[in-house]
Amino acid sequence: xxxxxxxxxxxxxxLPARGKTYISxxxxxxxxxxxxxxxxxxxxxxxxxxxxxxxxxxxxxxxxEEGLKIRKQCALAxxxxxxxxxxxxxxxxxVFDATNTTRERxxxxxxxxxxxxxxxxxxxxxxxxxxxxxxxxVQVKLGSPDYVDCSNDEATEDFMKRIxxxxxxxxTLDETLDKDLSYIKIMDVGRSYLVNRVMDHxxxxxxxxxxxxxVTPRSIYLCRHGESELNLKGRIGGDxxxxxxxxxxxxxxxxxxxxxxIKDLKVxxxxxxxxxQTAEALGVPYEQWKVLNEIDAGVCExxxxxxxxxxxxxxxxxxxxxxxxxxxPKGESYEDLVxxxxxxxxxxxxxxxxxxxxxxxxxxxxxxxxxxxxxxxLPYLKCPLHTVLKLTPVAYG
Amino acid sequence: LPLIACGPQLxxxxxxxxxxxLPARGKTYTSxxxxxxxxxxxxxxxxxxxxxYRREAxxxxxxxxxxxxxxxxAMKVRRQCALAxxxxxxxxLAxxxxxxxVFDATNTTRERxxxxxxxxxxxxxxxxxxxxxxxxPTVVATNVMEVKxxxxxxxxxNSTDAMEDFMKRIxxxxxxYQPLDPDDYDRELSLIKVIDVGQRFLVNRVQDHxxxxxxxxxxxxxVQPRTIYLCRHGESEFNLKGKIGGDSGLSNRGKxxxxxxxxxxxxxxLKDLKVxxxxxxxxxQTAEALQLPYEQWKALNEIDAGVCExxxxxxxxxxxxxxxxxxxxxxxxxxxPSGESYQDLVxxxxxxxxxxxxxxxxxxxxxxxxxxxxxxxxxxxxxxxMPYLKCPLHTVLKLTPVAYGxxxxxxxLNIEAVNTHRERPEEAKxxxxxxxxxxxxxxxxxxEPTKKPRINSFEEHVAVSSALPGCVPQExxxxxxxx
Numbered sequence: 001x002x003x004x005x006x007x008x009x010x011x012x013x014x015l016p017a018r019g020k021t022y023i024s025x026x027x028x029x030x031x032x033x034x035x036x037x038x039x040x041x042x043x044x045x046x047x048x049x050x051x052x053x054x055x056x057x058x059x060x061x062x063x064x065e066e067g068l069k070i071r072k073q074c075a076l077a078x079x080x081x082x083x084x085x086x087x088x089x090x091x092x093x094x095v096f097d098a099t100n101t102t103r104e105r106x107x108x109x110x111x112x113x114x115x116x117x118x119x120x121x122x123x124x125x126x127x128x129x130x131x132x133x134x135x136x137x138v139q140v141k142l143g144s145p146d147y148v149d150c151s152n153d154e155a156t157e158d159f160m161k162r163i164x165x166x167x168x169x170x171x172t173l174d175e176t177l178d179k180d181l182s183y184i185k186i187m188d189v190g191r192s193y194l195v196n197r198v199m200d201h202x203x204x205x206x207x208x209x210x211x212x213x214x215v216t217p218r219s220i221y222l223c224r225h226g227e228s229e230l231n232l233k234g235r236i237g238g239d240x241x242x243x244x245x246x247x248x249x250x251x252x253x254x255x256x257x258x259x260x261x262i263k264d265l266k267v268x269x270x271x272x273x274x275x276x277q278t279a280e281a282l283g284v285p286y287e288q289w290k291v292l293n294e295i296d297a298g299v300c301e302x303x304x305x306x307x308x309x310x311x312x313x314x315x316x317x318x319x320x321x322x323x324x325x326x327x328x329p330k331g332e333s334y335e336d337l338v339x340x341x342x343x344x345x346x347x348x349x350x351x352x353x354x355x356x357x358x359x360x361x362x363x364x365x366x367x368x369x370x371x372x373x374x375x376x377x378l379p380y381l382k383c384p385l386h387t388v389l390k391l392t393p394v395a396y397g
Numbered sequence: 398l399p400l401i402a403c404g405p406q407l408x409x410x411x412x413x414x415x416x417x418x419l420p421a422r423g424k425t426y427t428s429x430x431x432x433x434x435x436x437x438x439x440x441x442x443x444x445x446x447x448x449x450y451r452r453e454a455x456x457x458x459x460x461x462x463x464x465x466x467x468x469x470x471a472m473k474v475r476r477q478c479a480l481a482x483x484x485x486x487x488x489x490l491a492x493x494x495x496x497x498x499v500f501d502a503t504n505t506t507r508e509r510x511x512x513x514x515x516x517x518x519x520x521x522x523x524x525x526x527x528x529x530x531x532x533x534p535t536v537v538a539t540n541v542m543e544v545k546x547x548x549x550x551x552x553x554x555n556s557t558d559a560m561e562d563f564m565k566r567i568x569x570x571x572x573x574y575q576p577l578d579p580d581d582y583d584r585e586l587s588l589i590k591v592i593d594v595g596q597r598f599l600v601n602r603v604q605d606h607x608x609x610x611x612x613x614x615x616x617x618x619x620v621q622p623r624t625i626y627l628c629r630h631g632e633s634e635f636n637l638k639g640k641i642g643g644d645s646g647l648s649n650r651g652k653x654x655x656x657x658x659x660x661x662x663x664x665x666x667l668k669d670l671k672v673x674x675x676x677x678x679x680x681x682q683t684a685e686a687l688q689l690p691y692e693q694w695k696a697l698n699e700i701d702a703g704v705c706e707x708x709x710x711x712x713x714x715x716x717x718x719x720x721x722x723x724x725x726x727x728x729x730x731x732x733x734p735s736g737e738s739y740q741d742l743v744x745x746x747x748x749x750x751x752x753x754x755x756x757x758x759x760x761x762x763x764x765x766x767x768x769x770x771x772x773x774x775x776x777x778x779x780x781x782x783m784p785y786l787k788c789p790l791h792t793v794l795k796l797t798p799v800a801y802g803x804x805x806x807x808x809x810l811n812i813e814a815v816n817t818h819r820e821r822p823e824e825a826k827x828x829x830x831x832x833x834x835x836x837x838x839x840x841x842x843x844x845e846p847t848k849k850p851r852i853n854s855f856e857e858h859v860a861v862s863s864a865l866p867g868c869v870p871q872e873x874x875x876x877x878x879x880x
Contacts (some may be wrong), residue, residue, distance in 0.1 A: 173685070191599040191602060192579055193599070193601075194599050194600075195597065195598040195599075196596070196597045196598075197596055197597070199756060201752065204616060204617055204755065207616065208616075211600065211609065211612065290741065336695065339695070347606065350609065352604060
């Protein structure tokens with residue numbers, strides 16, 4: 001479905017350390033993965049480029065005229081780049097990541113959107129829990145270039161004062177005053193949400209995504225099935241069982257999982273024998289997903305690469321030219337895979353500890369989502385047999 | 398392959414959805430629509446409308462006086478009805494393999510909601526509130542006209558009297574209405590507040606996958622008048638030869654149909670019609686004749702017949718006699734070897750349904766099995782009926798939302814075509830486990846694991862369990878249907 005006819009400008013709103021950049025980056029990663037060209041524009045980055053050295057929170061004092069001038073300049077420079085990205089570089093979505101805490105600033109941005117024919121969608125993060133804020137600061141602020149020469153205590157103290165600078169002028173999105181705007185207000189890291197005037201498909205998808213992500217620490221384990229009989233013969237696809245070595249891998253996997261001592265681990269497989277047999281060795285309940293099945297190689301199913309080259313030389317060459325978009329005759333492309341895996345990603349976001357036992361092409365797609373790899377690199381990501389990838393969210397990645 | 402018993406890792410409790418709101422706020426509309434959607438995607442769901450219990454108990458409705466807060470006799474009856482409905486909810490969820498019960502009543506006081514929360518707690522059910530808040534008098538009046546005036550309560554009244562009485566009825570509730578308060582009193586509850594027919598939503602504490610899906614669905618539906626047109630591609634070369642599947646082009650008659658379709662669409666004189674096709678030639682060629690922009694969805698491709706692709710039914714019967722018989726035994730769950738089942742189709746069509754809900758006027762040019770799945774959603778047909786719905790070539794089905802459902806008009810464009818419909822065979826009885834001989838394990842999914850045995854249709858509105866499309870974790874239950 002056509003997701004965007006006119007480009008969308010997402011505007012983050014919120015005090016510092018409320019997760020705006022976290023959300024911006026995550027959302028950008030998700031949208032790009034599902035094929036919507038998206039880019040984030042972090043105004044703080046523009047400020048760092050302009051003001052080479054950060055001194056202290058005083059830069060952010062509301063009466064610091066020099067500071068205000070520079071900050072406004074940076075915002076405008078960022079908006080200019082937004083315009084270039086959306087209107088000249090075929091971008092579909094731009095995420096404008098800044099505090100945008102005053103109605104005045106937001107109106108400026110909204111007008112900018114209107115002038116250029118963009119739909120504007122606000123994403124506000126509201127949080128008053130001091131523990132959450134402190135955790136955010138530790139996770140991402142202390143390591144910021146702004147605080148490279150400071151001790152942790154000094155950095156925290158300065159940052160708290162920085163937040164104070166914004167508080168007096170903070171005008172949260174209001175049900176009455178802002179009733180004509182399209183926005184989602186996220187409260188207390190997702191405990192509750194206020195959603196106003198969702199205008200189109202992409203905004204609806206964004207809202208759905210934002211409502212499914214969480215920040216509870218957890219790990220995602222990705223691996224392929226154990227070596228299969230067809231793997232041994234160099235044949236692709238099919239529905240073979242495990243080879244002897246594959247069965248050994250399954251046992252090792254069981255041992256590995258035990259050693260990891262994971263709380264409430266969910267195990268997912270595809271509906272193909274080789275992943276199911278692998279999961280069986282774990283002795284824990286698992287769920288089978290048809291959408292985790294390996295990429296369908298159509299007429300090339302169960303052939304070796306040599307046979308494909310012999311029997312379908314043109315197809316073989318085409319695939320190498322554009323492995324992401326190439327679709328096997330009567331089969332699928334990586335692009336098709338991404339589309340069918342999207343519900344898996346959404347459910348992975350909702351879940352906590354999960355082990356996904358899948359297949360090479362499928363694993364590449366999932367990995368590309370988590371590691372933010374573009375379409376060109378996706379089909380070449382290394383996902384060897386008998387190797388487990390353990391993914392743990394940290395900071396912004 | 399060993400039989401996998403995938404037990405639940407988390408206790409998967411049934412859910413009671415509790416509607417909240419003044420009369421004429423769309424509670425029953427939402428209840429029915431949501432229930433239809435949930436059943437279609439395979440989650441056994443049932444509506445319990447307390448008003449219906451009241452009509453059973455009090456045979457004749459006299460006037461709004463029944464609803465006055467100082468009418469003690471009536472209050473007693475109303476409370477009894479609510480309790481009776483809750484008893485049936487318990488039966489459905491605890492003993493009849495229901496997963497979701499929609500408790501459709503005003504539930505406008507904290508006291509009433511407190512009682513329901515206790516009931517749920519005692520029985521181990523999750524609770525999710527859906528409140529509809531609307532103060533726009535035009536909307537309320539429209540609702541009253543669409544669905545209240547024709548209610549059994551007002552059978553013997555004229556419209557004006559009925560309207561007047563109903564407005565007084567609403568007033569009876571107004572003084573004691575305590576809206577959900579997620580900022581304070583109701584902080585701990587899982588709820589969605591739908592404000593002004595979907596302009597704004599407030600969502601609090603979504604607990605699990607199904608609640609997240611419900612919220613997503615509610616945010617995508619709307620009540621704007623619009624029309625959905627469903628039709629198949631024009632007759633194809635393969636249709637002429639009696640071959641199923643494949644990717645053939647249109648026959649001459651199929652091309653005529655495309656032109657007739659173009660004329661039909663023009664005559665409908667619609668504002669902003671969206672046209673969708675599959676990625677197979679025959680639907681694309683059909684759309685080309687319309688000279689309108691169209692979008693191709695892979696998800697609209699015809700059911701994959703796997704090893705039977707491009708065969709005639711006679712050839713299938715000859716070459717794969719066992720498969721042929723199995724399919725007739727359970728056409729919904731039957732999956733062609735290396736192909737798909739109707740159940741798989743539902744899963745891959747769910748995003749299409751979601752987008753259809755978001756859109757306004759749409760023409761979907763698709764295929765027989767696909768059209769049956771879509772039609773089953775709109776007309777609330779069970780999994781059992783779905784594979785036998787009549788979707789002939791060269792016929793357009795025009796669906797218009799009306800009151801609580803969908804009006805359907807069948808418009809034949811009068812171009813001859815072969816008949817591709819196969820009736821349900823008379824002698825086909827449900828055999829044991831038609832699904833067990835798949836080359837890879839076939840799930841009889843439940844959307845989230847449940848301890849209860851799956852049962853076949855016991856209610857016309859219940860689609861026998863199948864996977865939630867999209868996000869479906871699928872598992873093999875310990876009991877199979879028909880056992």
